[in-house]
Amino acid sequence: MQFVRTDLKPYAQPVKASDLQVGSVYYLVNFCDETMSTPIIETIVYLGTDPPAG
Numbered sequence: 001m002q003f004v005r006t007d008l009k010p011y012a013q014p015v016k017a018s019d020l021q022v023g024s025v026y027y028l029v030n031f032c033d034e035t036m037s038t039p040i041i042e043t044i045v046y047l048g049t050d051p052p053a054g
Contacts, residue, residue, distance in 0.1 A: 010036070022048040 020026070028042040 017049075020046045022046060 015026070024046055026044045026046060028044065030040045030042075032038050032040055
């Protein structure tokens with residue numbers, strides 16, 4: 001998949017905590033170079049504000 005450079009913003013677009021759903025998977029996408037051609041993708045599962053211990 002390729003994106004036109006103008007489609008990508010050079011800054012983060014945060015998500016409101018109230019929009020997160022417990023158990024849902026979210027992705028963080030960052031770029032490690034100024035040309036924004038090498039992405040770093042992190043996968044996160046939201047456990048809520050008071051996750052169970054263990």
